[in-house]
Amino acid sequence: PTAASRAGATMELALTRHDLLQVSTLSRGCMRLLPRPAKAGELQKIAVGDDTGSLQVFGLVTSAKRSGMEVERVFQTPSASKAAISRLELSGEAGSERIYYAAGTLVRGCNRKGKEVLKFATDVTEPIRSMCVEGETIHAAGEFVYNEFVACKESGFLMANDRINDMTLVAAAPQPAAVLACQDRCLRVVRGSKVLFQLQVDGPATAVARCSRAPSGAGASGDIDQQVLYGTENGLVGLAVYDGAGLKGGWVIDPVDEGRRGKSGGVLCVRAADLTKSGGCNILVGRDDGLVEVWSLEGEGDAPQLVFERNLHESVVAIDCGAVSNTAFDEVVVATYSGKILSFSSAPSSSTSSASAPGAAVGAGAHPAGAEAQQLEKLAAEIDALQAKAERERALHARKAEASNGAVGGSAAAVKLQDKWALASADACYTLSLELAVPLEGVLLQSDVPVTLLEADSNLAIVSRAPAGQGVLAAYRCQEVTNRLELRVRTSEGRYGQLQAFVWPRISPKACVAATYAIKPLSLHERLHEPPPTAERPVMSSLRCVRGRGRLSSGPKRAGALWDTTAFLVGQSLRSPSLRRRISGTFTLGEIHSWVSACLPGVPARLQGERGEFAFRNLLVGTLLLCDYGPGDAAFASDSLTTLAIAKEALAKEATARKVQLKIALDANEETVPALLERVDPLLRHQHSLHHKVPISRAPRPRRPRGEAASISAAGRE
Template sequence: MDLSLSKRDYYQTAITSPRTMKLLPARSPTASQKVAVADHDGIVTCFGVRKGEATMVFKTLPGREISRLELGGAADAIKDKIFVASGPEIKAFSKKGKQFFNFDTNLTESIQSMFIHGADLFLCGTYIYNQYRDCSDLNYYLSPDRINDVLCLLSGEGDSQILPVLACSDRMLRVLNNSDLMYECEVAGPPLCLALNKNSAPDEVLYGTLDGKMGLIQLQSDGPSFKWEVVNERGAGGIQCIDLYDLTNDGVPDILVGRDDGQVEVYALDEAKEPTLKHKSNLLEGVSSISGGIVGRSSYREVVVSTYAGHVIGFTTEPSVKEIDSSLPPSSAVDEITAEGQARLEKLREEIDELHEKVTKERAKYQASTMTETAVSAVPQFSVKDKFVLNDEDASYGLFLEVQTSIDYVLVQSDVPVDLLDIDSSTAVVSYSACDVESGNYLLATYRCQPNTKQLQLKIRSIEGQYGTVQAYITPRIQPKVCQLRQYFIKPLSLHQRVHSFDDTRPLNVLKLGGPFSLAEVHSWVWFCLPEVPERVPSDDQVSLYFRSTFLDTQLECTYRKGEAMFKSDNVSTISIIKDVLSKKATERKIKLSLSYDINDESVSHTLTLLHPKLEHQLLLAKKVQLIEALKELEVHEGSREYMVAEYQEILDNADKLQAEFKLQPSHLERLYGMITDLFIDKFKFKGINVKSKVPQLMTVLEEYDFESLLQFFAGES
C-alpha cells in the first residue's frame, strides 16, 4: 500500500441507506464537484466545499425515508439530475434544487434499487423488477430471490441493446432481455452491489458480495466470462458500495470499495492481473456510499464516502501539511498558515459553544416537562443495522450490529446450544452468566463496549439438528436507558449454504414424502429447515434447491411440488434431521405424511472420510497444545532446545500460533465427536435399531482414534 490520503470531515446528515450519495459532474475536469446525499428523514442535501467548509446549494423539506439516489439526464447529455426513491415514489431535482419530476409507480413493494438511462427507469423492489419508459410500464420480471442491486449493460446502439442485470441473494446475477430471463450465472457470494467497469468493455461488471468478496465478470450476449475474483482473506465486512475512479491520475481507473464494517479501500486495477490494494482506512462506521471526484479543493482528487450514521467524509490526495510558498519571506508564510489555522480553530470553538448551548437548553426543557403531574418520559428512538450471516470459511455465523450512537452493552441470550467464538479485533469485554439448561436457556453473555464504539461483531457456532432463537438486547449510551431486541433464528440445518450444482456420483440417501400439502406449505417447511431460502413461494410448479454443508462439504438436494417432496444427501444425519423436522411440522398442521427412504450404507463411510482430516487435525492440535507448557519448562531447565527432536522444536517455534488456533476453536473436537455419534445413531435408526447403549464403546474408539478402526466399528455393528 503506497497511496497516502488525508481524511476530511464535510457534513452530517441523518441515517443513510446504501448508495444514497453521488457527486454531481463539474464544468471542467479540475473543478470542484457538488455532493448530493439523501437520508432517512427524506431530506436531499446538495452542498459544495469552499475553504474547507461545506456551503449549502439546496436542501429539501423532510419526507418519507429515501432508499436510493441516482443521477440521470438525457441519454447523450451530462447526468446532473438527482433522482431519489422513497417508498414507491420517484422524485427528481435539478442541480439547483428545483423539483421537476414526481412519479408514483403504484408498486406493491418499496423501491430498493434503481438505474436510470435517458427516459428509462429501471426499478427493483424486494422481488419485483419493473422498467418504465416515459412513466409507462414497459417490462416486468419476478425474481426467484431477493434483488439487491440493478444496472444496465449498454452494449450497443438503440434501446433493444439495453440489458438489465439483477444482483440476487441466491448468489446469482440474472441478465434480462425485456421481460425474459436471458441467462443467469453464479458468483462467489450473495452480490450486494454492482458497478460498470468504465473505460473498458461495455459489458464488464464489478460485483461486491455480502461476505466481502469482489469480482469482475464479462456478461456477453452468449454467456458470462469470469475475469478475476478477490477473496476475503482478512475477514473484512460485506461490500456495500463500489465505484471506479482514476484517483492516481495515471489513466487507469482505480476501484473504490466501501464495506459495512467501516473499511474504505482503494485497489489499483491492472487489466492483466487481479487488482492490488493501495490504500485502506477504517472509519469505525459502516460505509453506505462511495464515489470518486474532486470536492475539497480543485485539482486534488479524492474518495468521498457517506456512512450509515450520516457522516460525509473525504479522503483526499491533498497533502495534510501545507507547503510554504518559497517566493514569500519565511515570516510572512508562517503568519499566513498561523492565521488560517487560528481562523479554523475559532470557528470550531464557536460551533462547539453553540452545540453546548443547544444541549443545555434541550436538557432543561426536558427536565421541566418531567416535573408536571401528567408527564410521561419519552422513549428515545435509535436505529440499529444488523446482519446475521453464515461464514463458509469456518462454518460459523457472524452477527454484526451497528447503532447510530455509541453502544453501552449488548446482552446475548440463546435457547439453543451455541458457542461464542473470540474475535481478535473486538475490544468489548464479555462476561458469562450461569444458565438453567433445564428451562431451555443455554447462553447468557454480556458484551460491554468501550466508549465511542458504534459497531459490535460476534461469532456464533451452532450445532445442526438443534434449532431455536438467539436474542440480542442492544443498549446504547443514551438517557433514559432503553434497549432494542433483535432475534435470529438458528435453523435445523444451519450450517448449509445455497449452491446451484449437485454431484450425482456420490453415494446418496433418499427421503420421499407424500401427502395432502400445498406447494406453499412444503416451501415453508424447507424455509424453516434451511438458510438462504426465499420467504416468497416460488412461481414454478416444481422447485429444486441445492445446498452444501460448510462444515463437512456434504450436499443436499430438495425437490418438491404440491403433494410430493424428495430429499437427497450423502449424509445420513442430514436426511434424519429433515425427516424429524418435517414430520413435526406436518403433525402441527394435522397433515398425514407418507414417508419412504432409501439409505445407502456407502454414504456412511463417505461421510467419515470427509470427517477424517478435520478430526485428525484437531487431535494433533490438541496434543501439541498439551505439550507446549512441558516443553517450555524443559527448555528453561536445560537452557537450550538443541537436544530436542525436530518435531518438538517446531512446536515451540509455533507455540503462539498453535495456542491461538486452539483458542479460536473451543469445543471443536467435542463437536466432531458429536457429529460422528449422531451419524452412528442415525445410521441404525433408519434400520429400526437403537444403538445408544453402544455410544460409550464408540467414544473409546474415538479416544484411541484410528480411521480404519472407526470404519470397522461402524461396519461391525451392522
C-alpha cells in the same frame, strides 16, 4: 496469479483523509458526485439524501475569512415526507444533469439548482430500494419487485426469486437493460418483464455498478458500457461481461485467496474510476465492516492489485470519485451509515491539511497560527451549543417523565439498528454485525439453544457469560467508543431456535433495540450452485416424501432432475439401499418450499419453476445434501444419515403444525456410515490432540540455565 503473489503486492497509493460534512443517517446509494462542470477550474458538487427525507447539494469553496476551503451548501430541500431517502441517482449530461431520489414509493427529481422537475407517485407495492434513470425511463426495485416506467407509465413488471439488493444498467439494443443483484447468488439481466440472462456468483450479490473505465480484458467485447462490477455478502468483488448473448464471469477478488480470511466484510458499494488519471482502472470498494479499498487494474489479463486500504470502523454505504477540492487531483468520496461525508485525496500532503473538520474541510496550504486559533474557537463554540441543546432536551424529557409518573421512556424508535446475520463459509460460523448511528454501550445475547461464541479480531468488547440452562446468555460491554460490533457464533446442527440481541446505545435517556435471528436445523449447510458430477458424489442414502399411499415409482428419470431418482430406488449408482421409509401427504409446492426454507439457509424466497432443486454442503464435515421437491413429493439425498434424520424431524414438525399427515420413506445405505466415519476421523483426531495439548500449554515453563539441554519432550515443546 496465486494468493502468495497477490499478498506480496505492496500498497502504492497514498491518500489523505479529510472530513467534509456530518448529516443524518444514510441508506445505501444515497450519495453521488455531480458530473464535472463544463467550465474549467470548477469543482464537482456532492449530492446527499439522508434518512430525514432531505436532499442537499454542497461543494467546497475558498474561505474568505481564513486560508483553506470550507463547505458551502448549494441548496437543501425540506423534509417533505416522513419516509427516508432510500436511493439517489443522476441522469443527463454535465450542466443539464438532474438529481432523482426515491423516498418510500415516491420519486422526485430536481436540477442542479434545486428546482423540482419531477414528482412521481409510482404506486408500487414495496418501498423503492434501488433505482436507475436513463432518459425518460425509470427503473425501480423494491425488496422483491422490479418495475420499469417510461414517461411515468409502467412498461414492465417482474417478481424476483429472492431479495433484490442493488441494480445498474448495461447498454443493450434496442434500449438499456437492468442488471439485478439478487440474494440468491444471481446477477439477472432484465428488460421489461423478462429475465434475459442470469449469472451465478459465489455469494449473495449485494452491490453492482456499471464499469465505465474497465479494460477490455477478461473476455470483454470491447464495449466498456457492457462490463459490470459486482460485490457479494461474503466479501467477493468480481467482473461480469454482457455481450448481448449472455452474461459471462470474469476475474474475481476473493478475500480468502488474498490472505485476508475473516478480515473483509460484505461489499455495500463498488465503483470504477481512473483515480490516478493514468488511463487505467481503479476499483473503489466500500464494505460493511468499514473498509475502504482501492484496487488497480494495470492491463489486460492482469489481476487487480490492492493499492490503498483504510478502516473507518462503520459501514460504508456509498462511494464515488471526482475532483471536489482540487481540480488537478481526484478524490475518493465516501459516505458512512452514521452520516459522515469524507474524502481521501490523492493530492500531495504538502498541499493539503493533514486533519480538517467539518466546515473547513480542506486547506490550500499551511494554516497560519491565527487561522488555526479561529478554527478551534469555532469548533469549541459549536460543541458548547450542542451541549446546551442536549441539556435542554434532557430537562424536557425529565419534566415529561415526572408529569406522567415515569411512563415516558427512551425513544427506541429514534435509534436505527443496521444488522446482518450471515453464514461465513470460510470459518463455518455465523457473523452477527450490529451497528448504530451513535456509539454503542453494550449488547446482550440470549439464545434458547446451545451456541458457541467465538472470538472476533475486530471485537474489543468485554464478554460476561451467565448460566442459562440449555441456552446461552452473554453480555458484551464496549470498552472503546465504537458504533459497530461484530460477533461470531457457531451453531450446532439439530439444535434450532432463536438468537435474540438487545442493543443499547450510549445515550441518555436510555433506549434499547431488540432483534431476533433464526437458527435453522441444518444451519451449517451452504447452498451450492449445482451438485457435483455423479462420478464424484459419495455413497448416499435418500429420504423421500410422496403424496398418496401407493408404491414409490421407479419410472424414467425426470428431465433436469438433480440426480437419478431411479438410482435411489433400485440402487444403480448409489448401490443397493438397506432400509426404506416413506412420507405421504397432500402438501402443496408452497408448503414444502416453506418447510425446506425453515430447515436450510440460503433457500430463495420464491421458486422460479414448478419444482425446487438445490444442493448443499456441510461446512464443517463436508457432507453433501441434495433436495428435489414438488407438489406432493420430495426427495432428499445425503452421505450423512444424521443430516437426513434432522431434515426428517424438521419436516415432520412443520407438517404437524399445519395438520398435514406425512409418511416417510428412508433408503439407508450401510456404506454411508463407514464412509462418513473416515471423513470425520481426521477431525476427531485433531480435536483429541488439542484436548491433550491444552493442559500442557497451561503448565508453568521450566527454568533452566542457558545452554543446558532441554528436559521437556518434543511433544511438550510443540
